[in-house]
Amino acid sequence: MNLFHPKLLNSFKGYNGALLSKDILAGITVGVVALPLAMAFAIASGLKPEAGIFTAIIAGGLISVLGGSRVQIGGPAGAFIVIVYGIVDHYGIANLLLATAMSGVFLFLMGLFRLGTLIRFIPVAVIIGFTNGIAVLIGLSQVKEFFGLQITKMPAEFFQAIQTLYAAADTVNSTALMLSMGSLVLLISWRAFQKHLGYLSHIPGTVIATASATIVTGVFNLPVATIGSRFGGIPSGLPSFEWIPISWGTAQFVIAPAITLALLGAIESLLCARIADGLIHDRHESNQELMAQGVANVVSPFFGGMPATGTIARTVTNIQSGASTPIAGIVHSITLLVIILFGAPLAKDIPLASLAAILIFVAWNMGEWKKFADLKQFRLPYRLTMLSVFFLTIILDLTVAIQVGLLLAFITFIYRISSLSRYELASAADFPELEQHRGYVAAFRIYGAIFFGAVKILERIENELPSKVLVLDLKNVIYIDVSSMDALLELEEVCKNQGIKLIVCGLAHQPYEMAVRGGLLERLPVDSIYPDLHHGITAAISDNAN
Known part of the structure; x- marks a missing residue:
């Protein structure tokens, strides 16, 4: 049971009515915020809007109940749009559901085998690169709805998408463009002046933009595409459980997409959890979070859901709204459920142009564009x-x-x-006695880690061998791998063949263990191993004198 311990179980110590009230209010706020985003992410992914809502309800609830973070909100995320759209385009919706469930299995296994900490080893340059790339693709995918272009289906590939948009450039719907521009201006203005709006500052700009555009579209009956005209509205209830057809013949084709979904989901969720930790001064359990994400992604597809992960914007909103425990995330899911049970008919007038503006706004804010502007301050490999x-x-x-x-x-x-790994010849200034034995005795200090990328150090020493005794000081070596141990054994063999005595000094910790496992200590006589360089050189000079 220690392997599976949700944060929720530790959240009730010192819990009281005041904290419960804050969690409920935060959950309601995040639920309202999640509604337009969930629909927008689903539509942009080539799915019906309810797929996003069902995911936010089911997967979001499971992530809060089982997760390793106290305040993280799970659900459909913008980072998945490009991947999901590509899977739907190439494999179909049925195989997307299968790939999502398989990714859930992979995520659960990653957490079970304690691989959560490994995700942190992914370099920042890689994370920034793909995050900004995804942001560009999200923005590109929304050009069609933003301008109201007459395009039957957008291709998943970049160049084909550009070509398709260019070919349809003369089909701009001016009404849709004005509506999307108005929504975008409202979003930007609301963000800029939110601190000065008093009580209204608690209402997210996405909710204001969606509500305003929906009211204008409904009142004036604007000739723009809406959720009702495109999808027939959203259902007023959750779907029933439906078994996903699973066969090896089908599964083998979606293994690669499933691994991509799992890897991206792991990165997004743990990155989001780390951001949340910094805001609430807590520490999440990364492996527990991965297992929760896994369970959520296994269950959600059986109810028509899409891939889910931790969502940064909703998590930050949750924290800023006063949340302190996973109860807020559970309330967020219940809020969405209540909205679709009683308010589903109101969604039919939501214009797709407004949702496109929201996604473009989200894409711009998810990208770390300042890093591109500051590229000159980074080294060439980082930039590359x-x-x-x-x-x-x-x-x-x-x-x-x-x-x-x-x-x-x-x-x-x-x-x-x-x-950083290097070697140097022990100088006569440190050991004056070496001067009398120059050419017969040589002592080298080695620094850093000797691994497969630094084996050249031992190869260079091999080219500088003395005629009688070689002393190697490994006191400052912190790590030796198998390749380097093989190289040390080869050096020992070369010395033996040339009649040169090899003395090793300063072996400690991991290098010592590696020398034992590699058999180096077995091949060296007892009088060839010393604790430090001073004793090693003294023994070498004595051997040469004899």
């Missing part, structure tokens, strides 16, 4: 990694972008760590 991931995300695929980004980051890391 960030820009590669950014452009590959836009042009090719998020999976390819992350793979290339991690590869570049991996190469950069190896290069930098290997550059």
